[in-house]
Amino acid sequence: MTTIYDIAKRAGVSPTTVSKVLNGYPDVSLKTRGKVQRIMSELGYQPSAAARSLATNRSMTVGVFFQDHVNSGLRHPFLHDVLASFKDVVGGKGYDLLLFSDAERENFPSGFEARAKHRDVDGLLLVGVPRTDPGLVALARSRIPVVSIDLDLIGSRASYLMSDNLGGTRAAMSFLLNNGHRKIAFIGDRLGTKPGHDRMLGYQQSLQELDLPFRSEWMLDGDFTEVSGYEAMKKLLQVSELPTAVFCASDMMAIGAFRALQEVGKKPGQDISVMGFDDIELARYVTPSLTTVRQNKEEMGRLAAFELLELMAREDKPPTVITVDTEIVVRESVCSIS
Known part of the structure; x- marks a missing residue:
């Protein structure tokens, strides 16, 4: 050869x-x-x-660490759309993506920094990594260019990007109030992830700012999965006073909530309004179609790519916090009440 x-x-x-x-x-x-x-x-x-x-002196490779909290792998619509636009931008600059496995193997280095150096990648994209991962401390202190999505990783070479989760949730709560809903419940991940925490915080802030009633039994835990939304709604249906609307911190949880309501003969969007967050493709096809907060997933991937390319190109590039706007998508799952 x-x-x-x-x-x-x-x-x-x-x-x-x-x-x-x-x-x-x-x-x-x-x-x-x-x-x-x-x-x-x-x-x-x-x-x-x-x-x-x-x-x-570059490998022309970008490493991707993805930890899937909804256990659906690369098929999850949020990840697919973000990665597709990210790949289009970095691929246009000659870079290939290396997807790291979650598995720990003998005789191989462990931790984000060590594995990145072992594979000689030029930069890293982190998606879905929990704040509690012990490997983040070393990575934040390293000189490896990193962009994380939905993780507030702070370091000299680490930027992060996420949707306006606070603003999107507050807009959703105002939308529900404008449709006559004052009794609004919440289903979401309160502390495990940055988006989950911010959406819960946005819910609580809205209750105060809009002078809405608070009920501890109206705040239920979910982990972004359909199953958790289903189980949370089943618990909610057992409380003495039901809300007129439920804000779910993800579309998959909202779809699970639909199923729990339908099992007891209640109609989502009529008996109890349900609103989600994400605007995954399935949201427009469920019955009733889901009113939700849209994340601009393609823009998130695109901006993450441009930020990482700049970090890799410039040693003196300061890290950046990037917030991507959201918008309300009105469909059929929220009704107006007097």
């Missing part, structure tokens, strides 16, 4: 010069560039990633 060292020897130049030609660097004369390209063509040389990275 022909290597860049074979090309360099035949052309009478250094391997670094050959790599510069491969990467389009301007500091190679036209004569030398033409000679190297001619020899590569004659030998049918196909450059490897290692050859391309020799001059740049």
Whole structure:
């Protein structure tokens, strides 16, 4: 197999010069560039990633750590849409994605920093990683460029990005109030994730700001899964005073709440209004179609990619906190009451 060292020897130049030609660097004369390209063509040389990275000292690879709190893997619509737009941007700049496994293996390094260095990635994207992960401390202190989504990781080379969870929740609560609802329950993850915490905080702030009644039995725990929404709604249906509306901190929990209501003969959007957060594809197809808070997932992936590319390109780039706007999507699951 022909290597860049074979090309360099035949052309009478250094391997670094050959790599510069491969990467389009301007500091190679036209004569030398033409000679190297001619020899590569004659030998049918196909450059490897290692050859391309020799001059740049980069692997042209971005590592992705994803921990799935809803146990649906890459099929989850939120992750799929974010990663698709992220991949389009970094791929356009010549980078490949390396998806790290969750499994710990013998004789392999553990922790985000060690695994990133072992695979020689140029930067990292973190999605769905809990704040409690012990490996985050070392990563935040490292010099590895990192962008995290829905995780407030703070470090000298670590930026993070998330939707406006507080603002989106407060907008949802105002929307429910404007439709006549004053008795509003909450189903969500209160402390486990940054988005869950912020959506719970937005709910509590709205109760105070809008002068709405608080009932401890109207605050129920869920972990973003359909099952948890189903179980939470079953508990809610057992309390002495029912709310007229339920705000769920994810669409999957709202869909689970639909099922619990339907099992006891109650109609979502008529007997009890239900609102979600995310605007996954399924939200428009369930019955009734789900009124929700839309996250701009494609924009999140795109902005995360641009931020990571800049962190990788500039050692002096300060970390950034990026907030992406949300919007209310009105469908059929919220009714107006007098």
